[in-house]
Amino acid sequence: MSALGHYLEEEGIPTVAIALVRPQAERTRPPRALWVPFELGRPFGPPSDTAFQKQVVLAALRLLEAKAGGPVLLVDFPEDDPREAPDPRWRPPIEGKRAGEPLADGLIAEVTALVASYARSRAERGRTTVGLSGLTPAAAAEYAAAWLRSAPPESPVADLSPILCLRFAVDDLKAYALEAAITSSTKPSSRQLGDWLWNESSTGAAIHALRRQLVDSADDRAKLIATMFLVPALRQTPGG
């Protein structure tokens, strides 16, 4: 976030930004920035690659010691993310879409079918990123399924409106399915994992259906969330 560098540096604190979108750093002109060629969401490059990540962190921090070049120093990191390449050894956690089932039932069945894969993956990584909604994956699936089956259900979370709870529940369902697909023995690309989620899985099919159902909603808030916050822009067209 290049702009924050201006404010912190004005207060006397030296900063170095990581820039993913080079033209933004060129225009915002933070004091120091390291442009990295990695995909959005990966400012330090490949997961589970300590040596590579350390190179990126150090390349950025070394700019703090640069004597020349200021007050604007924009340097390019030279290496691409090796994890952008697909791993042919990777396999989806479950094969095939559950064709023929109603999407709501398919979602619930898939969340159940992924329990063992998710538990294995979570134990391997020692962590999970599921948790924004506060619902368990099974409860998140039931809640999303209720939206697919009928009029908007009551929110099961006291502090969240029904549609905001749906957004966070969908975030959690995506994280749950993708984490179930991550293994320590393979190195899938984000594209491989996304292709499975959005084009093959019942979870992806159900989220696509929620988007289609709500995108023409008379409720502006539901329409906004359906348009922007359920299915990534590049996955909104078939085969995307």
Added chain:
Amino acid sequence: MRLDKLPAAQAERYATLECPDFATTPWAAGPPLARRRVAIVSSAGLVVRGERPFRGREADYRVIPGATPPDQLLCSHISINFDRTGFQEDWNVIFPLDRLRELAAEGTIGSGAATHYSFMGATDPREMEGAARQVAARLKQDDVDAVLLPPV
């Protein structure tokens, strides 16, 4: 990100995203890296589990204690148009706290900060100015003299 790998319309959108104009660029100096205290100020909408996730383009920030275990960090950035599988596999892809700890242990940096911070990067940065200056005051109280600013 290599914009030339994206569809032309999308690349154009990223390349022309509105950014604030700054008339001048400040430049603060510090000691050699081996004596610096380093904090991460992320714009990935990170929250410690149990705290209120970012819900929209909010201009406030969240505190991430330096002792936060990996299992306790969630990403609540509102955009869904960036990869999350890297972070799901390894939090250091977005928040390289393990790398900072290693660099501190081997003496390459002086130390990691007691506290790190996160903003929600889809918010107009001009709205974050007040919160950013608050964070600066807190960083100074922690003797931080190097800040790593990762986006997402």
